[in-house]
Amino acid sequence: MSFQDEFNSGVLEVISPSPAYYPDTSRLRITLGDPPERVRWRSKQNLDFAYLMMYSQPKAVFYDQLDDILAKPHFITTMKIAAYDRIANKQSRFVLDFCQLGFIGKMFRCVELPWLVQLFFMFYSDKPVDRLLENEIHTKVSLLATDDAACRRAKDELWVHYKPSLFQHIGTQPSLKEKLKKSGNAEHPSDRFYNTTVEVLLKIVPLSEASENMTSDGYVIIGKFDSRCIAEGVVSQKLGAFSELRLTVHSVSDNRAILSEIFIWGQEAR
Structure with a gap:
């Protein structure tokens, strides 16, 4: 260009x-x-x-x-x-x-x-x-x-x-390779996602591939928020397309968190 x-x-x-x-x-x-x-x-x-x-x-x-x-x-x-x-x-x-x-x-x-x-x-x-x-x-x-x-x-x-x-x-080549995106903000550092999984609902479920990480209501767990309050996940091509994405919080918290940004990359962009 x-x-x-x-x-x-x-x-x-x-x-x-x-x-x-x-x-x-x-x-x-x-x-x-x-x-x-x-x-x-x-x-x-x-x-x-x-x-x-x-x-x-x-x-x-x-x-x-x-x-x-x-x-x-x-x-x-x-x-x-x-x-x-x-x-x-x-x-x-x-x-x-x-x-x-x-x-x-x-x-x-x-x-x-x-x-x-x-x-x-x-x-x-x-x-x-x-x-x-x-x-x-x-x-x-x-x-x-x-x-x-x-x-x-x-x-x-x-x-x-x-x-x-x-x-x-959308930078994929940060000038510092350790630089990470985290949930929460500086004013309220406790307002983050803890004990939370990232799940998708497949359009067609290939049981042999998805059964291990499937929830009771049919969602497949593709990632979870770790101790750094970062969640990353990859939807295998073998699973096919999905129609919904959700976060499931598995424990009660005294704090609240706002999810303001979601980044989804197709296979060709990774």
Whole structure:
């Protein structure tokens, strides 16, 4: 696929920092219990985002971070309408969040990008970029809020979540091979799926293949959430097509979990 016309018109640009831009990543302080390789990866990502924000800041009104995504139709129009509606209605906000995954789909006003750039430069090796954003929002509201409830209301005014999500992350070649997608979120780490299986209902059941993992009501178990709260499963071609997919929670929990993203790949895409 060629993008020559887009390059010639200036719609697309390719930029790359000088190697001198990056510090020595072999001596980074280990934090959050992450292995050194992940600390280096997330630190470089923070510096990459800071560089991109500095380059982009004078070029536009809004800045949005996208990376290896599948977007819903007309996503640009949807985002612009949401952003300009808040401006027209004089509603304050720091970030418009169009995706619940990490830093994807986070829209900022370009005039406010220097706040994030300074934050990333100061703490690039301490935390991943999404946690640094959470810290920035918390800092902005904590000095004004009188209690936890007021803090949450103030945070919701600055960090506005757009639903439903406009993007899904589809990268199959992550820059860090240990990078995994997990259920739950940073604010409520206990709101995850525990003791839960992933099951499918086959259109035609070949008993010799499916009987071992079949439930009493005819579903075939293809995976379950493990101790990391990650579920992966493969439907063997021998089982044929299926008509339904469900999650079965096998124990009572004091917490609740929201499943916001499901990724299904066909055999040709794996």
